Amino acid sequence: MTTTAAAEASRTHLFQACHLAGLETADARQAEVIRLGENALWRLPGGIVARISREGQHRAAAREVAVARWLASNGVPAVRPIAELEQAVDAGGRSVTFWQELPPHRPGTTANLAYLLRQLHALPVPADIDLGRLDPFVRLGDRIEEADVDPEGRAWLLDRLAQLREAWANLPAGMPECVIHGDAWTGNVAVLDSGTALLLDFERTSIGPPEWDLTSTAVSRGTFAELSEADYLAYCHAYGDTNVQLWAGYPALRDMRELRLVCFALQAALQHPHAREQAALRLACLRGLRGPRPWQWRAVP
Template identity: 35%
Template structure:
């Protein structure tokens, strides 16, 4: 439920610190125990499913997923996540549901978290058609009555850079300078579609299969913005991660728009790649195993190598 899923599954009781940063697995596991105490839940046997911008734990003794923000600079998004999830539920959009009976978000022991109902196992693996159908439903919703931020996709990139653990000063300056350059190009874009409520990080990793069909998750980046942005992540997944091109063709045929044929796509690609590069900056010391891939991505981006394949953070 982040810019890029991190496919790790680790027994929470067995995790140990891999570094000295603020978000080691040991510290996050301790935070999980405090959060569960507030919600009267048992964290015993929980599994760490994912760790980039958030630590996502699945409880073993309750049908509950706990999502702990693993970035101090991005905690401002969590109130919005709760509002958007409630709005989607109100309009019966297939999406993960907040755990009822608990005031959310939960703030305890210096951490911020949200608690979610576990999605039942079953159903086919989501594909591009599923993503397109869900995006069309989200984009068709009325503008919510509560305040939502406008689309400023590089704000979170800058926050991650400012919070980065162990980032070289030259790399920091490069990333911030590139953000300024790309932001200038964003202001010159002429979007074909009117602004809507958008998911903001719409890739197949943010669809969860269920017996009733796929459901959306991860509303950290939701905002009022151009629907074209929601069509971009899957296109980038094909060129950077080698995802099957057929999945993107499914998205195009079902949604009805090929964003790669739009003259502003190159700018959106740069924005997406900046997000993919910087997603683990706040945990780079806490989890040093991400550093080699992060630096390889940064080097490719700096050199303008648009064909290099990237690996998922592991």
């Protein structure tokens, strides 16, 4: 689907959602695309951002709103849903949620992220939200089966997936499980001009080991050398002098994160031919064909 066609299809869902939520049709006509991806984001008049989910994600969308409200009630700085509007509106099979548009802001730092994670992980598990337990392998099997790779590469990926499933089932003891963000990287932190850092995007929020959240930044340091040692140590200190790389279960979580990044690139390559080279590079690195870490991977759509 072309970008234009995708935008028009997404706008159709937006029109339906605005009507059901009681917003003016003119608001949908004036909406501007922020991002079209697995989820579509639209900017509406009046400081409202509409988030349109993938098909079949109503439960997840409703959970995101519930998590954001729970964070607000516990004083954790985070993006807020619009209280006056109906949430998780079903528009042609897509769930649409409405959020307060952020004022001028900049990307967060790893120290900002660590501080927010420390607050999140310290909260008691809410009794009234069905968060479910973290599944680090969600959709990976489907992405591998659909990937444009040779039979040997597919067999290797499926074997790797099976090995990591077993490792997940046998993780060594670590910190107590808690509510985790699930996709904890600096792209999900925004810092306002006032200096307040906000946590964003609760699609993957669940119950799980806090080490999963900490591993994302550790991978930036160890797998890709994108983070200096000083910045990484500042991150560890801001969280509470905890270095997840020293935990016996870290290599398994690192490998799971890396496999997810490879599978994401393989999925992107199906729609974006220019991503094929990057997908092939990532798979070769994982298979030990491009030398030891750190690896130089580029972003894919």
